[in-house]
Amino acid sequence: MTMHAYRSHTCAGLNTANVGEVVRLSGWVHRVRDHGGVLFIDLRDHYGITQVLADSDSPAFAAMEKVRAEYVVRIDGRVKARDASLVNPKIPTGEIEVYVTGLEVLGPAEELPLPVFGETEYPEETRLTYRFLDLRRETMHRNMMLRSNVVRWLRNKMWDQDFTEFQTPIITASSPEGARDFLVPSRLHPGKFYALPQAPQQFKQLIQVAGFDRYFQIAPCFRDEDPRADRSPTDFYQLDLEMSFVTQDDVFAAVQPVIQGLFEEFGNGRKVDAEWPRIAYRDALKWYGSDKPDLRNPIRMADVSEHFRGSGFAIFANLLENEGTEVRAIPAPTGGSRKFADRMNAFAQKEGLPGMGYIFWRKAGDGSTEAAGPIAKAIGPERTEAIRLELGLNEGDAVFFLGGKPEVFEPVAGRARNEIGRELGLTETDSFRFAWIVDFPMYEKTDDGKIDFSHNPFSMPQGGMEALAGDPLQVLGWQYDLACNGYELISGAIRNHKPEIMYKAFELAGYPASEVDSRFGGMVKAFRYGAPPHGGCAAGIDRLVMLLADTTNIREVIMFPMNQRAEDLLMNAPSEPSNEQLRELRLRVIPKES
Secondary structure, eight states: OOOOSSOSSOTTOOOGGGTTOEEEEEEEEEEEEEOSSEEEEEEEOSSOEEEEEEETTSTTHHHHHHOOTTOEEEEEEEEEEOOGGGOOTTSTTTTEEEEEEEEEEEEOOOSOSSOSTTOOOOOHHHHHHTHHHHTTSHHHHHHHHHHHHHHHHHHHHHHHTTOEEOOOOSSBOOOOSSSBOOEEEOSSSTTOEEEOOSOSHHHHHHHHHTTOOEEEEEEEEEOBOOOBTTBOSSEEEEEEEEEESOOHHHHHHHHHHHHHHHHHHHSTTOEEOOOOOEEEHHHHHHHHSSSSOOTTSOOOOEEOHHHHTTOSOHHHHHHTTSTTOEEEEEEETTOOSHHHHHHHHHHHHHTTSSOOEEEEEEEOTTSSEEEESHHHHHHHHHHHHHHHHHHTOOTTOEEEEEEEOHHHHHHHHHHHHHHHHHHTTOSOSSEEOEEEEEOOBSEEEOTTSOEEESSOTTBOBTTHHHHTTSOGGGOBBSEEEEEETTEEEEEEEEBOOOHHHHHHHHHHTTOOHHHHHHHHHHHHHHHTTTOOOEEEEEEEHHHHHHHHTTOSOGGGSSSSOOOTTSOBTTTTBSOOOOHHHHHHHTOOOOOOOO
16 A cells, blocks of 8 residues: 555554554654664654654664754654553653654754743743744643634534524724724725724624524624733634623523533633622622632622721821722731731832731730731720621731722722732632622713713613613613633623613713714614614633633733734734835825934
């Protein structure tokens, strides 16, 4: 029988059943080892690694001496069983090796700018410039396969739940989703621009109006954003879904089996919580200092202002005279030592605060429990004891305090809570804990005192038209996020499908009806021709995979990501257009002012 031009098996395909067979393998030289006259090569392909070897009796020995790491080679040889002492149980081919009789170099490799074998830490700029090499590394290869399998699993699960997949346009009109659009100049309509969609938001709502009941898509979204470790600065993918004739509860019921099932399937045995509490946005900020709380950490903060009002601790007592201020307590079970209090004070100073007040409880000389720290002395034993009882703390525990306007100190309080949970070993490590954050405010006050949307402008206000008649800052939307381990995984809402409520909602945020018509004309028009109540959400694929892959850097799970400055170092983007391209589009580039 004639042998295939490149391979009879993959580099993961041989085992003891093949001993004695003549085989052909092709792959990359993962590493070369010289054991005194015997040359070993770990030959790697997409599927795995096979050890191949030659001694000086082999006709391939001379050729084998010349190959280096990452050469692509084809070898012919015979399968042998390894000595029992040399078996490698970690790989599927660990019981055999191939004695090489012939070797051909299919693609030589120059000196490597970064090694593939050994997974050494390397500067990210180098890794992204030579991404094709970086992707050959075992961890990166595994991450990309995880991503691919996650997408396939999600797609199958959505079909199983009677969702139908549709594609929406990539070249469309500009739409305010909260970030900047990427604009695309039109050649046929000089001076006019398309936009890349920040999300399929309007289209998926139109799909509902068109009568397709349960839509989903693995959709690319394009946002011109400033980069962060857990966010891609140009494009990202989301599992986008929308459903008709649903309430918030129906959306939650459709989403939970998908996300929970995904984490059970790909979470590597980590515990996946099946209890998904619903936490109001205001409570999430109060208890956790974040609208995406990490519930692996059991610490819950509390408002303890009443214990400090008119107390002997002047800093807090005076602070509380001002409108809109409060004192927040962060309990620290088991943190009751001066040493730990000092460590947290250092943390607060690193965050730009003068420090954090604290009380801790220890055993006194007479065997009773005593409260220590300057605050305990200042406010006296009764108030101190009331705080201890309210927070359920005991001997060996501590509590830290932050005061001021919540919107100012909350982010720091949230970080302090995380730090305390981690430092004291209270935060679980091998688990995923989820929570629906609900009852988001529809509006917020901007820095210049105006009212604007705080989140998605297309959400239905709770209470409909009547709710919009009162104070806009009190209006809650049917809006929700899914938080997991300190990350926002999903954002969604029940949509506003009534034109008159939509006009009113936008009017409160300072947008006249004419602007709504010009920016969302298509959608408003559609709502006049029989729109069903509908709602949905979107889950960030990159972020889901990031959590499953146990990394905090989103670029580790994107095949060809941009760097932190939104540059593609491999393809050299963004790049300058030619004069001809600019002329065709009737564009002129204004030089940067030096």
